[in-house]
Amino acid sequence: MTKPIEPARWTDRRILDLFGIAAPILLAPMAGAGTPELAIEVARAGGLGALPGAMYTPDQLHAAIAAFRAGAPGHPLNVNFFCHAPPARDPARAMGWRTRLAPYYVEMGLDPEETPPVAGRAPFDAGLCALVEACRPEVVSFHFGLPPADLLARVKATGAKVLSSATTVAEARWLAAHGCDAVIAQGFEAGGHRGVFLSEEIAGDMPGVIARQVGTFALVPQVADAVDVPVIAAGGIADGRGVAAALMLGAAAVQVGTAYLFCPEAKIPAVHRAALETAGDENTALTNLFTGRPARGVVNKVMREVGPLSADAPAFPLAGGALVPLRQKAEAAGRGDFTSLWSGQAAGLAPRLPAFELTQQLAADALARMTRHA
Numbered sequence: 578m579t580k581p582i583e584p585a586r587w588t589d590r591r592i593l594d595l596f597g598i599a600a601p602i603l604l605a606p607m608a609g610a611g612t613p614e615l616a617i618e619v620a621r622a623g624g625l626g627a628l629p630g631a632m633y634t635p636d637q638l639h640a641a642i643a644a645f646r647a648g649a650p651g652h653p654l655n656v657n658f659f660c661h662a663p664p665a666r667d668p669a670r671a672m673g674w675r676t677r678l679a680p681y682y683v684e685m686g687l688d689p690e691e692t693p694p695v696a697g698r699a700p701f702d703a704g705l706c707a708l709v710e711a712c713r714p715e716v717v718s719f720h721f722g723l724p725p726a727d728l729l730a731r732v733k734a735t736g737a738k739v740l741s742s743a744t745t746v747a748e749a750r751w752l753a754a755h756g757c758d759a760v761i762a763q764g765f766e767a768g769g770h771r772g773v774f775l776s777e778e779i780a781g782d783m784p785g786v787i788a789r790q791v792g793t794f795a796l797v798p799q800v801a802d803a804v805d806v807p808v809i810a811a812g813g814i815a816d817g818r819g820v821a822a823a824l825m826l827g828a829a830a831v832q833v834g835t836a837y838l839f840c841p842e843a844k845i846p847a848v849h850r851a852a853l854e855t856a857g858d859e860n861t862a863l864t865n866l867f868t869g870r871p872a873r874g875v876v877n878k879v880m881r882e883v884g885p886l887s888a889d890a891p892a893f894p895l896a897g898g899a900l901v902p903l904r905q906k907a908e909a910a911g912r913g914d915f916t917s918l919w920s921g922q923a924a925g926l927a928p929r930l931p932a933f934e935l936t937q938q939l940a941a942d943a944l945a946r947m948t949r950h951a
């Protein structure tokens with residue numbers, strides 16, 4: 578086993594002291610893939626464990642938090658929520674989307690007339706806020722901006738430190754001005770959903786929004802210069818080199834997602850695990866097909882043939898519903914043709930270790946590199 582992390586050796590202690598952790602490594606909250614086991618192992622290794630609230634029911638989230646508390650007593654926990662505005666119903670768009678996908682239903686032996694399930698991702702609301710008040714996670718993070726001021730005030734009143742993702746300097750400034758204790762600078766390389774929230778054109782001009790997305794290497798130092806709160810770098814960081822580079826660019830910590838998907842503690846379908854092996858540096862793309870918002874994943878059949886971006890896809894989070902029957906049928910046949918295979922651009926760098934060992938290796942390797950270059 579790797580040696581324990583020595584907290585005293587990190588020169589920038591802002592995030593370590595803010596959260597009470599030993600290493601500046603944050604597990605990314607990953608809706609649909611994160612588990613209490615993953616969070617426990619990262620926390621035990623000295624990083625910050627996270628649970629994704631977006632795809633759990635409140636009861637499931639309660640149970641997941643309790644499992645974390647039992648498995649990693651005394652360690653802080655980050656619980657993550659989405660705070661998108663729920664979309665207005667748009668039956669014409671929903672029908673257009675089903676018509677676009679109808680040939681695949683026929684190809685897969687499914688009835689295109691069958692009503693697909695509604696894909697839901699609940700935004701942070703008063704009920705989830707009450708859950709935060711009851712469970713008191715030490716850190717609460719948000720994706721797609723921040724919740725309304727009254728809910729945010731209630732979260733902060735619990736003593737939780739608040740984080741959210743910024744994809745531009747303007748978003749980082751906005752988050753710092755609205756009460757975030759630290760800002761996650763999420764570069765273009767990142768797996769999963771872009772945290773974009775200030776762009777008005779997100780629905781109307783998806784290609785334009787995507788063409789302007791900023792990479793981690795350019796984003797992190799500009800955000801670090803722009804805000805007074807500590808910055809957490811995310812996107813394409815999958816080994817010790819990436820951690821060291823992010824810290825040199827002015828980040829006080831990193832948030833890592835894709836590299837943890839290889840861990841046995843991550844819960845992803847077999848087709849996703851297999852696809853990650855092929856992700857490399859050039860086999861992912863930003864797509865809106867699976868939810869309606871841009872997110873990075875391994876290119877598969879539906880992305881190649883319908884997208885990766887489609888103006889027909891209904892608004893977030895509704896696009897996914899019509900893909901569910903196709904996904905289930907294809908996965909049963911061992912194919913990921915309709916599955917959201919979220920991955921960042923650096924999957925090929927991930928050391929492929931269990932979560933405890935991965936966290937310690939990321940930290941130890943980064944420390945060794947930074948010491949060599951000091």
Ligand SMILES: Cc1cc2nc3c(=O)[nH]c(=O)nc-3n(C[C@H](O)[C@H](O)[C@H](O)COP(=O)(O)O)c2cc1C
Nearest residue numbers: 605607608720767768769812813833834835919921
């Ligand atoms: C499978 C997957 C699911 C994700 N789900 C969430 C989520 O629920 N909430 C969130 O804030 N970020 C989510 N993200 C984005 C991460 O927080 C982070 O920005 C990203 O993983 C960093 O880039 P990397 O994947 O290259 O490490 C997800 C990322 C992945 C890969």
